[in-house]
Amino acid sequence: MPKSAGGKSGAKTGARAARPNNIQDLARIAGVSAATVSRALAGTGNISATTRERIRALASELDFRPSNMARSLRTGRTGTVGVIVPLGHEKSQHISDPFFMTLLGYIADRIADRGYDLLLSKVVPHDPEWLSRQVDTGRVDGMIIIGQSNQSDVINSVARFYNPLVVWGAALPDQIYCSVGSDNRLGGKLATEHLLSLGCRKLAFFGDPSVPEVEQRLNGFRDALRGVEGAVGATLPVHFTPEQALEDIAGFLDLADKLDGIFATSDTIAITALQALLDRRRAVPQDVKIIGFDDLDLARRTVPALSSVRQDLEAGAEALVDILFRKIAGEEVESVMLQPQLVVRGSTVSD
Amino acid sequence: MPKSAGGKSGAKTGARAARPNNIQDLARIAGVSAATVSRALAGTGNISATTRERIRALASELDFRPSNMARSLRTGRTGTVGVIVPLGHEKSQHISDPFFMTLLGYIADRIADRGYDLLLSKVVPHDPEWLSRQVDTGRVDGMIIIGQSNQSDVINSVARFYNPLVVWGAALPDQIYCSVGSDNRLGGKLATEHLLSLGCRKLAFFGDPSVPEVEQRLNGFRDALRGVEGAVGATLPVHFTPEQALEDIAGFLDLADKLDGIFATSDTIAITALQALLDRRRAVPQDVKIIGFDDLDLARRTVPALSSVRQDLEAGAEALVDILFRKIAGEEVESVMLQPQLVVRGSTVSD
DNA sequence: TTTCGCGCTGCAATCGATTGCTGAAGGTCA
DNA sequence: TGACCTTCAGCAATCGATTGCAGCGCGAAA
Numbered sequence: 047m048p049k050s051a052g053g054k055s056g057a058k059t060g061a062r063a064a065r066p067n068n069i070q071d072l073a074r075i076a077g078v079s080a081a082t083v084s085r086a087l088a089g090t091g092n093i094s095a096t097t098r099e100r101i102r103a104l105a106s107e108l109d110f111r112p113s114n115m116a117r118s119l120r121t122g123r124t125g126t127v128g129v130i131v132p133l134g135h136e137k138s139q140h141i142s143d144p145f146f147m148t149l150l151g152y153i154a155d156r157i158a159d160r161g162y163d164l165l166l167s168k169v170v171p172h173d174p175e176w177l178s179r180q181v182d183t184g185r186v187d188g189m190i191i192i193g194q195s196n197q198s199d200v201i202n203s204v205a206r207f208y209n210p211l212v213v214w215g216a217a218l219p220d221q222i223y224c225s226v227g228s229d230n231r232l233g234g235k236l237a238t239e240h241l242l243s244l245g246c247r248k249l250a251f252f253g254d255p256s257v258p259e260v261e262q263r264l265n266g267f268r269d270a271l272r273g274v275e276g277a278v279g280a281t282l283p284v285h286f287t288p289e290q291a292l293e294d295i296a297g298f299l300d301l302a303d304k305l306d307g308i309f310a311t312s313d314t315i316a317i318t319a320l321q322a323l324l325d326r327r328r329a330v331p332q333d334v335k336i337i338g339f340d341d342l343d344l345a346r347r348t349v350p351a352l353s354s355v356r357q358d359l360e361a362g363a364e365a366l367v368d369i370l371f372r373k374i375a376g377e378e379v380e381s382v383m384l385q386p387q388l389v390v391r392g393s394t395v396s397d
Numbered sequence: 398m399p400k401s402a403g404g405k406s407g408a409k410t411g412a413r414a415a416r417p418n419n420i421q422d423l424a425r426i427a428g429v430s431a432a433t434v435s436r437a438l439a440g441t442g443n444i445s446a447t448t449r450e451r452i453r454a455l456a457s458e459l460d461f462r463p464s465n466m467a468r469s470l471r472t473g474r475t476g477t478v479g480v481i482v483p484l485g486h487e488k489s490q491h492i493s494d495p496f497f498m499t500l501l502g503y504i505a506d507r508i509a510d511r512g513y514d515l516l517l518s519k520v521v522p523h524d525p526e527w528l529s530r531q532v533d534t535g536r537v538d539g540m541i542i543i544g545q546s547n548q549s550d551v552i553n554s555v556a557r558f559y560n561p562l563v564v565w566g567a568a569l570p571d572q573i574y575c576s577v578g579s580d581n582r583l584g585g586k587l588a589t590e591h592l593l594s595l596g597c598r599k600l601a602f603f604g605d606p607s608v609p610e611v612e613q614r615l616n617g618f619r620d621a622l623r624g625v626e627g628a629v630g631a632t633l634p635v636h637f638t639p640e641q642a643l644e645d646i647a648g649f650l651d652l653a654d655k656l657d658g659i660f661a662t663s664d665t666i667a668i669t670a671l672q673a674l675l676d677r678r679r680a681v682p683q684d685v686k687i688i689g690f691d692d693l694d695l696a697r698r699t700v701p702a703l704s705s706v707r708q709d710l711e712a713g714a715e716a717l718v719d720i721l722f723r724k725i726a727g728e729e730v731e732s733v734m735l736q737p738q739l740v741v742r743g744s745t746v747s748d
Numbered sequence: 749t750t751t752c753g754c755g756c757t758g759c760a761a762t763c764g765a766t767t768g769c770t771g772a773a774g775g776t777c778a
Numbered sequence: 779t780g781a782c783c784t785t786c787a788g789c790a791a792t793c794g795a796t797t798g799c800a801g802c803g804c805g806a807a808a
Contacts, residue, residue, distance in 0.1 A: 418764090419763090419765080420764065421764075421765095431765075438765095439766080441766090442767075464763090465765095467764035468764080470763090470764080470766095471766045471767085
């Protein structure tokens with residue numbers, strides 16, 4: 047199958063010549079060499095304005111566009127950025143998780159702004175090759191990795207020889223790659239202090255601390271607890287998948303009847319918890335106050351609306367893409383840490 | 398910049414030879430020709446098992462993977478599927494719309510299952526070239542278009558000569574391309590009949606009927622109304638962007654004080670309407686009943702939970718991808734129409 | 749009129765993998 | 779021992795665009 051299905055056999059009605067399949071065809075039609083056509087279309091090198099415009103007009107009339115594959119092969123540039131989600135923790139986790147989708151949306155917009163395309167890969171890292179496999183095959187000019195998961199070592203080892211790489215997630219002490227993420231510890235502290243300031247003393251942290259971001263938030267939770275006498279905090283390592291999470295949380299709530307405050311490490315988990323609470327006729331925020339993390343669109347839509355620690359994902363996406371393109375251009379770039387912000391709504395404070 | 402940043406200069410500690418940059422290098426190291434290496438790695442053609450395994454082992458040891466660009470150029474296959482969202486109606490519409498993201502998530506999963514990659518493009522079709530530009534440059538083996546928007550003509554004209562193309566959206570009478578979508582008219586009818594059966598008589602349809610899917614739902618709305626004496630229905634062409642939608646809806650609600658039932662053409666719009674109603678102290682479902690369309694995850698999470706017309710997006714994604722791969726394989730394929738399903742929750746019926 | 753210079757264009761190599769065809773090596777059979 | 783077949787590997791062309799270098803032609807200066 048030398049020509050893939052489709053090809054370019056179609057032609058506009060009334061086109062003068064057969065639709066050119068490649069730059070050579072067009073060159074023949076125009077009566078010049080392929081080199082000239084290439085220069086005309088790319089606008090590079092020495093070429094007379096007359097010739098350039100003539101060839102461009104012809105190309106547009108015959109509806110010809112040069113092959114990106116061939117150009118990429120020759121130039122080594124692809125015009126494509128890879129976005130990759132390693133789902134290390136939850137094999138069944140879905141790419142359609144709202145947090146991920148929101149961030150992806152912003153990233154897609156920013157990448158599109160620069161005229162690049164976005165190659166999306168979801169990988170379940172069951173072997174340490176997952177990243178180099180993506181990097182090596184040369185289909186992208188750079189990669190954005192969303193969430194280290196538990197794969198920081200692998201990322202480090204690839205980052206050693208592959209520069210154009212940015213990671214969304216926690217800033218880890220031993221990382222040699224650039225990352226963009228919130229100050230998770232501070233965020234955790236803010237959330238917890240908020241609960242404490244409202245009088246909560248029997249707190250719970252919902253989230254799996256084997257994920258680096260979550261661990262940092264948990265540290266912030268503990269920081270805040272240490273400052274208040276009589277306050278206690280339990281940790282429930284909730285799964286990320288909604289069904290599992292509901293089960294985990296329901297079991298916990300049935301036992302924890304003294305509970306008066308919940309800090310959930312994501313809005314998704316918080317909302318699940320909210321539902322579990324309401325199902326059990328425990329009033330929010332009167333009996334139990336609950337605060338999430340991320341401040342996704344969802345948070346505003348629940349009843350009561352969810353308090354949360356806002357991560358500015360739009361700014362984060364901007365930073366990720368900006369850093370990546372700088373790296374591609376060869377600049378030295380620093381990691382970025384975003385300031386989280388407390389957003390208070392009805393799930394912690396009644397109207 | 399002949400070698401893009403990064404390259405493959407890195408080597409594993411203790412690797413015997415320098416890391417091969419291409420198949421030729423590896424061939425030299427292995428003492429065979431490039432052709433043999435190619436056959437060994439691809440597993441094609443005549444090659445002895447001994448040689449094949451030896452070369453594979455060597456490749457894996459030296460961490461070599463052949464260039465996808467070069468392979469694509471030669472074979473005409475890319476291992477990539479394009480997913481493209483034409484945002485014809487709302488220039489400012491965001492790719493991170495929950496409906497789109499949900500569908501994209503499922504599609505991404507299905508495509509990944511087949512070992513393909515997903516090239517995501519968001520385009521604002523300001524000229525009729527937008528699609529052929531994507532198709533021509535030969536970076537994908539096929540394309541999934543999410544939503545015709547108002548671009549059915551353009552899609553038709555490309556479909557005439559480019560076969561591997563599937564569209565999510567309305568089935569239109571004059572389309573020559575394959576589409577996957579719900580029976581929107583039936584869905585609209587189900588939703589409206591539901592409202593009518595609960596006693597609603599002053600109905601409103603929220604949605605912009607210049608979008609084909611929406612128009613079909615509106616037809617279903619009218620079908621149902623026709624059957625009931627004394628029932629009236631207004632149409633409010635709400636924008637898709639949340640801010641605009643809120644404004645549109647708020648203005649309408651302030652005037653329409655007799656309103657007792659709303660059919661919104663998406664859950665997003667329904668939720669916006671729900672909020673606008675609650676802001677105005679109009680009880681849902683007692684004063685006004687409201688039903689959405691899509692049955693996204695969101696719908697379950699509002700209070701009261703949103704009744705909706707379920708589109709099975711998971712099945713839809715499956716069908717889209719299945720059809721696309723069949724087309725790529727050269728099969729003749731038919732369009733698919735999914736059966737929508739009424740999902741009743743608290744926004745139309747109190748517990 | 750000759751020479752030099754400059755602006756364009758073409759030639760041909762190149763990016764890296766694939767694949768049809770050729771032919772060498774080794775085995776089989778008469 | 780010789781003819782013939784099978785198996786496997788290499789040669790070289792190919793995909794389509796890019797780009798360093800060579801060279802042509804024309805105008806200007808001497």
